[in-house]
Amino acid sequence: MDAHNQLVAGLKAALIDERTTAVFYAQMRDISRNYAGVEAFAEARKDELDHAREITELLEDLTGVTPPEAAQPVTPPSFGDYCQGLARAIQGERHAFMEYSNLINISPFARVNKALDEIRSDEEVHLAKFCKLYEIMCQANYYQTQQVNDPAVEKK
Numbered sequence: 001m002d003a004h005n006q007l008v009a010g011l012k013a014a015l016i017d018e019r020t021t022a023v024f025y026a027q028m029r030d031i032s033r034n035y036a037g038v039e040a041f042a043e044a045r046k047d048e049l050d051h052a053r054e055i056t057e058l059l060e061d062l063t064g065v066t067p068p069e070a071a072q073p074v075t076p077p078s079f080g081d082y083c084q085g086l087a088r089a090i091q092g093e094r095h096a097f098m099e100y101s102n103l104i105n106i107s108p109f110a111r112v113n114k115a116l117d118e119i120r121s122d123e124e125v126h127l128a129k130f131c132k133l134y135e136i137m138c139q140a141n142y143y144q145t146q147q148v149n150d151p152a153v154e155k156k
């Protein structure tokens, strides 16, 4: 596959991922029990919807048509409790950051790379907020010790 086709395929996968994540984050927002959780997930959901719109536009420019991935139904991941959802969100943000970095590496288009770099920066903000939320909400004795070690989130 040449770079153009590889980029189009990667952007289509990213588009599905963004739209799926937006649905997932609405669920996380609605079950959050403190302001920090609502704030982090409401903001991240809005960003993911913006990303989906931007990626749709990039694909329209690259291919000349609106990709079917912009409208196909998506199913959010299932998760157990809030902390499991949060761990999943953290994993997803790390994954998204890596995927965008890969796409930037293969893309020869300055406009695409600028857009993806901005999207990647948003994912970095989400990751930082979710990691802190995980420490506060999901690690025992956070307020007692104020000592934070490596978060108990599996790294990929």
Ligand SMILES: [Fe+2]
Pocket (backbone or CB within 6 Å): 018, 047, 048, 051, 096, 119, 123
């Ligand atoms: Fe995103």
